[in-house]
Amino acid sequence: MANDYLARLDAIRNLMAEKAWDVLIVSGSDSHVSEYVSDRWRGVRWLSGFMGEGDLVITQDHAGVWTDSRYFISGREELSGTGYELHEIRIPGAVDVPEWLAAHFMEEVDGDVVICVDGVTQPARSVLDIKKTFSAFGYEVDNDNMGLRIVSVPDVLELIWENRPAIPMSPIISLGEDLVGESRSSKIAWLRNFLEEEGYGAILVSALDEIAWLLNVRGSDIDCNPVVISYLLVTKSEVRWFVRKTAFSRLDEETMESFGELKEDGVEICPYGDVEIGISEIMQELGEALYVDVDHLNYNLFNIITGVGQEGSVVMGASPVAVRKAIKNEVEIEGMREAHFEDGLVMERFLYWLESQVEYSEGIDEWDAACHLNELRSEVEGFKGLSFETISAYGPNAALPHYVTPHRGAALLGDDGLYLCDSGGQYMYGTTDLTRTVPLGRCDSLEREDYTLVLKGHIDLAMAIFPKGTAGCHLDVLARNPLWRNKRNFGHGSGHGVGFFLNVHEGPQGIRQDYNEQPILPGMVVSDEPGMYREGSHGIRHENLLLCRDAGENEYGSWLKFEVLTLCHMDTSIVDIQLLTDEELDWLNEYNERVYDQLGPYLPREVAHWLYRKTRPLEREKF
């Protein structure tokens, strides 16, 4: 394979020389600045073989992939011999793409620096960053004759990418109010009210999960993300949904039906490719400003939007949809509870099977385990796919927080050490995401200590009570403190937002050190997932989903707390009870008791018995 990548790199460089581009940037994003993308937009992977999330930069004398700590180890392996170098970002002293480029070309100040981007997949924000950085380095920017020049070539890779996957067109389903708790008409009315109040004429929504939420539709255009590749333009009188390229007659029945419903609700269905014309048209007629969320805008659309019309005809800001979507309504909350109940039954059956396999079978590997778990999930009514690729990792493999279990050559599960499984499902009525770290037998003292300290952090965050207005970045330390006190840490956030039968990562809230002023509000769902990773030895993560709920008011403020949505017992066999406070121990025992009480009656008899033993309360030894 490495030779393929070298050949492609050669082809790219020839193209660049021909076109007189000094730099080609290939973004890891799609046209909607999605976190996860469909195969069509996996140009970085196709070019370099890099499997993680990252951006790629090619010059005549250098080729590199810029990525974060999740992919440092796996990325180096994948890029070995491909001609690409791995650049680390989001670490102290990191040199980001704009800075690297500006510094790299500082010596060629006598001539232009021409950077080619694929405007369709390049986030507008990233190009603005490049311009800003080059300007700070002393380049002339926005000047066609001198300094930095950005050339935007939509779908540039098609020039050399044969058999590039098409834009996906999975069936589109329409969800009724009984499932999602609010009609699309009500959501559109709310959005129009936003336009009215803020004095805008229209809004372009380009974030795929926001569109799916607004229109109460789901697809499967991106693996594990039940979204539909599309744009939505809402004015005070029109709703135009730019989606699909085919004529109606060639659509599947489910999509046809959904389109019918949408049209009844006043949604005009337009071809995906017409979005540019559509925006230009509307902007010329509008009279008031178009509102867009620049963080989900690609560079191509950014140019179109800022090129049409006069000054003041565009206002860029955060999407109002994101927060409202993140606050689940009562129907969504009930659905999430149901999804976690079904998912819990699956998980307990899986963990029971896993233990018996390890004890009695010829040997299963990480891949087998993942497959069995996926199979169990797929039997659940309303299951629509995984919410992300299952991470099934044993021993040292679990030390990679984003380990991708290989189909061939996966590690065999032994009868000692720790097995980590991070997985989740998309159900018609909710999304799940949980991680369990399971002792497969004997564990050493460091494994026990790490396991317990991570559990302490997990429990401390879950038990949090906090005043309304508290942002997640202020809660993050609760999940870390037990590790910090022992000079240990983990390199990812403590929690992320989770959608309702939507993306498993959703904003705007988060629980991490990075500053984010978004308060955690009642109805929001966040994960609680501290971890601990020892390269070459083991990895531990304990993850539940938490629902933020009201906890009453008093003279000191309005209070919020978390309800644990996830239902799956926490293994107590290697917990070092001395490290837990009484409160933490009580939480653990009560949680496990609740898991047994809620799931036990619905599990096969032998699994229920096993779970009963697994959830017996942990007690301190009496002296």
Added chain:
Amino acid sequence: MANDYLARLDAIRNLMAEKAWDVLIVSGSDSHVSEYVSDRWRGVRWLSGFMGEGDLVITQDHAGVWTDSRYFISGREELSGTGYELHEIRIPGAVDVPEWLAAHFMEEVDGDVVICVDGVTQPARSVLDIKKTFSAFGYEVDNDNMGLRIVSVPDVLELIWENRPAIPMSPIISLGEDLVGESRSSKIAWLRNFLEEEGYGAILVSALDEIAWLLNVRGSDIDCNPVVISYLLVTKSEVRWFVRKTAFSRLDEETMESFGELKEDGVEICPYGDVEIGISEIMQELGEALYVDVDHLNYNLFNIITGVGQEGSVVMGASPVAVRKAIKNEVEIEGMREAHFEDGLVMERFLYWLESQVEYSEGIDEWDAACHLNELRSEVEGFKGLSFETISAYGPNAALPHYVTPHRGAALLGDDGLYLCDSGGQYMYGTTDLTRTVPLGRCDSLEREDYTLVLKGHIDLAMAIFPKGTAGCHLDVLARNPLWRNKRNFGHGSGHGVGFFLNVHEGPQGIRQDYNEQPILPGMVVSDEPGMYREGSHGIRHENLLLCRDAGENEYGSWLKFEVLTLCHMDTSIVDIQLLTDEELDWLNEYNERVYDQLGPYLPREVAHWLYRKTRPLEREKF
């Protein structure tokens, strides 16, 4: 008194009418945007009788004082009958001065709004805020004919303020390298290196504690803040200190001597009033930009600096002095330890005396207690004054976090409930600040619980270990979590920076919810002071000073921890031991043991015996 304030308000309104000013703003600040000010700049107090920190705004139909939660209760009492209304800031939904003004005058859009400020005491930042807000409300700004007009009248209050206090001129002392660990020449050389590296020609330092630190001088121009009212202008070849107005022959001997030393080190002594001319002169000669910290600049100087020279001749940014000053060197750290040792001896003698007074005396009040404590401190060698006015508060009075103990009518200390004492000293070799909450006898269960929960928060912050780069806002929750868990909270930060024989509040670091990206670095000193206040009942605060120290490196990062500087036992008699974790209990017992070990040998015999009993380890009951 209230009639005096009404009369002054009348006089002001007549003046405003005469001058055609719609608004007069009187800032609670001095010319250096100091947190605490000398009597000369207590215009707000002179006009309204308000004793706290706040800004005052007068129109023909309204007069108000804008202040934060520390002064809501006391402020309302003080302002009663004065014609001024109290406006609350830093609470959800607060309307700040700029917003209030813009909204108030929205209806008079046909004419100008003329705002008069005393440019000398009005922070530049606040005027910029007013302009920005008015502009957002649709006013024309920076246009002499229409909309908003700001009139800056230096020392405007002198027009009606008879017998206004003069600019203070306390004796200036010069501190040797043996006391402060670094010569002024070295500090100036470092500052010039900053100018060199950043490409600036000069820097104007206007923050008084930064000047004191840079020049190794101290004064007592502001109560409890050992600073000298002055400006410092440092170019690559000159150091001009604008200080004092008198001729050399009329200076006190100490100041004369200090000036002599400074001149030997190349510091030119200039009259305070010449700063405006000095800046103009230097800016015209400079060729390179002048660097200023706009957060410590008054509006008058801001106008001068931005009015002289061309574009690019001024750069505004954060002062580089603040961080370097906050990081104490080894000599300063040793001095701080010594100060806390001496201060601890004072405190234990005070607490011993207090207990005996409450038990055996006719009755002492809060004022007597504060006086006795101040007297004990003043006997210490090197004592240079209090670091802030002692808060001596009994029972419900302690529920006001910034209670000012009255000379007459202070509460008598009884033999039950809680007494809170927050105090500190300025010593030649360091600054102290501690709070002890002392049970004077029987306490009810809520007092015991509050006392213990605040103590838990205090201990949890003190025990923190955290990776290098962690900002204080991420640690704040550690001090709050035990209270939050019980739906209780306190309305102030958990910790503030503390100077070395300098201001008891110093930045840039802090431990509070407000976002502040400044990491807590080795050598920084911060307070650890969670509290709990129940109006009409009791107030609790436990405060020590912590020194940030290195805690080693490992594969997970560079680690930092705190050393407790304060030496004064924590009363354990009303601790609810069930609420403490084993770790917290160990910390408490070890701390008290250390206090006894270090102070005991130096205390009078009967005090040492008493302290021995007071610091006996708290033990859980065995069942």
